[in-house]
Amino acid sequence: MVEVKLRDIMTRKPIVLTPEQTVQEVAEIFLNHQVDGAPVIDSNGNIIGLFTKSQIFKLVSQGLSVQTTIATLIRRDVNNNSNDDVEEILMQESGRFPLTEGQAFADMKTRTNLLSAFNNFYQDVSCEFATIINSIHDLIVSVDEEGRIKVFNRSAEKFFGKTLQEVKGKKINELFPNIGLMDVIQSGKVEKIHKVLLNNQYFIINKFPVKMNDKITGAVAVFQQFSELESISGELKSVKELNQEFDAIIQSSFDGLFITDGNGITLRTNKAFERITGADASTLLGRHIEDLIDEGIVSESVTSLVLKQRETVTIMQKTQIGKITLATGNPVFDENGNVFRVVCNIRDITELNLLKQELEQARGLRLHYERQLRSLGIHYPGSDKMVVNSAKMKDLMGLIMRLAEVNSTILITGESGTGKELIAETLHKNSPRQDGPFIKVNCGAIPENLLESELFGYEYGAFTGAKKQGKAGYFELAMGGTLFLDEIGDLPLNLQVKLLRVLQSREIVRVGGEKPLKIDARILAGTNRNLIEMVRHKEFREDLYYRLNVVPVNVPPLRERKEDIPALVTHFVLMFNLKYKLNKRISREVIDIFLRYNWPGNVRELENLIERLVVVTPRDLLTREDLPPNLGGSTPESLPVQVSGLMPLKDAVEYVEKQVLERAYAECRTTRQMAKALKVDASTIVRKAAKYGISKAQ
Template sequence: MRLEDIMTPNPVLLHPEMPVSEAAKVFVEHGIDGAPVVDERRRVIGLLTKSHILRLVSQEQDMSIPVSEVMTRRVLVGHPRDELSQYFRTTVKRIPVVREDEIVGIVTNSDFLEAFFDSYYRMSTELKAVINATHNVIIAVNEKGIIKLINQAAEKALQVTAEEALGRHVAEIIPNTGLLEVLKEGKTQTAQKIWLNSRCFISNRTPIWKGETLIGAVAVLQDVSELEAVSQELQFVKDLNEVLNAIIESSFDGLFITDRNGYILRANQALERITGFEPGTLVGQNIEVLVKKGIVAQEAASLGISTDQPCTSMQTTPEGKAILWTGSPVFDEDGRVTRIVYNVRDMTELTRLEQKLEQARSLSQHYESQLKTLKLQYVGSDRLVVGSAAMRKLIEMVVRVGQVDSTVLITGESGTGKELIAETIHNNSRRREGPFIKVNCGAIPEHLLESELFGYEAGAFTGARREGKAGYFEMADGGTLFLDEIGELPLNLQVKLLRVLQSKEVTRVGSTRPTRVDARILAGTNRNLEEMVQNKQFREDLYYRLNVIPLYVPPLRERKEEIPLLVVHFVKLINQKYEMNKRFSPEAIEVLMKYDWPGNVRELENLVERLLVTCSGDIVKVEDLPPQFGGGTTGAAEVRVSGILPLKDAVESVERQILEKAYAEYRTTRQIASKLRVDASTIVRKAAKYGLINKLN
């Protein structure tokens, strides 16, 4: 240890012209009893201590005299790199430390003592750790036979703790230790056999001398049973080596093992099939012979020296073989590479099989996609009918989009079936087992929309549930969330939606803790979002975040060839629902195909249900159609009854027809409420009553 390790850097310094009284104040302020005196170049010229000041006080001398008149001028100085041992015998209490004649620190007696005790404690701790880490039993006694040291191995062998043994006579703990004889004779005794707790030990006992005085003795015991265990372990290693040989030889791949310098120690028979070398001819040779053959790469030759990581490479031999080799280092207890195990595999045939498998996998995925598309186009479901080229093209895209998790923006006029397309994407995705949550952004009052989407904590606002509520994003975790009428979302919520799409986290109203959600987002709208972006009604960044994959659902007027299929489909469903057996005449269907259908598929479905329910006969004819189709009814006679019925039922029938017509002509709940001059909540409530909410797409 050196002076620089224990010195106090930047010590308090005094100047020779400073009055002694000022120096005394410096001592009091800094709590010191001495300080070096330096000149203007910080060179040590003296040392002033508390003793100098006390001497002046006791002699009643003038305290205003300069420090230079009372200081000690002969000062022992040290250098930062000096060893502490050079100063242990000095009687000086303070040693200024200088570098190139300039003071950089000071060492006091307290520093020396602290360094000494630190060194003593460290050495004592290290010695104790070494003794306890020793596998052999160690017991030491003083000249009276009192146990002064016992290690952990001795505690285990004697079944006694150090606290119980230390300070007791050795005869009380180990009567047959032999240490008392060593103390008596002062001679070493080696290879003495003793028994402790039914275990045999070999004991070596040595006296401890301090000069000519015997001050104790120490015994070191080796458990003989461990030697037997070593013998058994050697036999186990032998058996293990035989098993290892069998494993190496049974490998279909070529295996060989080298030392860290690349010399081959062992090789199996499979290596000959791949390389052409007999294993016996390879043992003892350097791996360079395989490098020249093209079996392994050049970096394999220096693997044990240059790296401690496994190395893998593909080689092509001059004969055209594709060889995959892997070298894996084996380390000793010190982390040094001792062996390298190489695995050599002929990849030629495997590569051909892999190529065939990849082709088969690609064909399988292609056929699976085609089958799903065909199923949707021709088999259909209880809701999906495809009968036009435009819809077939759309369905093909829907199936492909279903295989990924990208965000999809579904556009199209009101009533074209955007919600059905979204549900089809979900049903053909990996999330099909998860929830499919549908939210109509235009059907929820604006002041409730945020809490419905993101949820809220208990007490977030007046009327909130005591336990809080999860929002639609959390409900859709692991599945798909369809945000219909996304163009109706207020600007302040557009910002929050964008943040959710970017971070995949939602924060409930009234909370500061975000919740991680894993939901695929599908959005739908019948509005022109690009135009809304230009008019600052819709955020541009949110538009591009939603419009990753755009899907356009064509209106019914652009796929009129589907009208007969759709009519038959709806007739079947409604007949089953009301246990009827009605149908449309071919002439009536022809009339329907000439109509432009501003309300699209939803308008067609509602019309079919109305005509089947209100028509008195089993066949819906042309004259049963409403006036706009050229039928025989008038605007005031759309509601038909076959007799007297309760007024409430008649009112509900009229309400339902008005709402159906309004939903076919207007885009949002707020627009419908404005047209009918009622609150939006009234529209939502009555639409739910008549089962019209699910048709809002």
């Protein structure tokens, strides 16, 4: 029941009296303000009593002076607190009611004031109550103890098609006999969740008795459409299924999952979390994340960090059972930007660390075994073009494998055709720079006027015809890799000075440029010339020689490693058979002749001879008779080229052209000498050699 307090109707602007005032003064106040009573207060504002017109009449009847102070005439039993109920105050016989808050005077009310305020208050409450009842979606009907309808909300009006005015005061059983509200009045018991058919629609009805002072004064029924309940039930079922699915997903995760609300209170965990941390999930739900730290379940709370930083955080944790974990916490924000969930993923990396250690051990063993294999000369990665059988070549390859691991400048010397370029390539492919570029430059094959710009590059405007964007030189192209300067003995003296500066400072300056560029390339050099003799004759700078010759590597000529000849012959025959789709073989007699020959052109001479024999000889078995005269054969080298069958004329011309160029490269030291002997431009020699893959280093 709603209770009205005195404070709800206080005006807080009353007329007050003091004990020192005379009866005459008070009478004037009553007349001026049209009141017949007022409270009397002391100097502290506390009420001490009430003075009314009746006290004035009493004073006159006793013949007392109107100058008498009112202190002795005050009614003192009038203290009513503002927290008192209006109904209780109205039961008093007095017509005026001073109100206090504590001991202090607050207001003054009459019975009429109180009755009017009480009536207005209850009208407001009644209106509010009606508004609430009518705003409810469910149907509400109430009756008094005789079964007459008192409440019939708008939802009921809409459904039944009757207004409150039409049904109010009528017997419920006459209008709606199957509702059964009278049974509730008679039994006084609550009847919940009954299914009832009304206007061809099913409702769930809940009925309650209305009691006042332990007496049943009526009953109320609340109707809810069954279809709405079914919809809600379906939604609840869907939510339940989603929850089960969500739980199944969480539990199936191999990583531990730990979910808290925005205050760090544990909401969910999964079995993986229990496995990783050794904690019982049932003991964690509803507890604060800091409890896990205090109990030593984990060494540090990623959830706490997420709540502080409001962003994703990843840390390393150690659990109470000794596991090392990688914990990642992710904040989930609501529509107002507040963190309302923190989802933590816990991954056990203990086994990962063990696997990492085992991998490091395996990698160490692999490197160890590779070094052992290299030292034994069994396999050389990147040296598939190399044939190594002789003791000298095995020793050389062992040295190459060791030098490949360092970054020293190396000078590779040896006669023409011994395979200096292959040695340089093997050094690169077995070095830490193997993923970088391997740039080969034949210093004798590039015209002298172009060599500087080819090596160092140039800027726009450096010379007539220079590209607008400039051009990077070989040193820049070799960044991160290896630069092999073959035929270094043919480098002009003016460029030798610049090369020395590059080796000392590891910087270059483009032609026409000013800004030095840092280079990061390993420098290898090769030559078939005697650089010491060239130094003595002032044809090669001594300081450059010693700068290049940090680690000398000499490739022995073929005559000093004849044990390699049978394997080389087999290799070349197989290579050219595949290239020309033939099936040629070499007789043992030819191998013996090869072993007795000195091979001034070295491996390159042997390769060229094998190709010539495979292409020219009409028979599949190559014998002594097929060899040139200098090797004991019967076919003069001056005889016309013979072929084993018809071939396109263009191919035949190219074959002869290639042989002529190979001979020129074998007999001449520089491109300029070759051009003079063959009566063509030096640029033609360079272009044709590039076309056929001819190089003095091979």
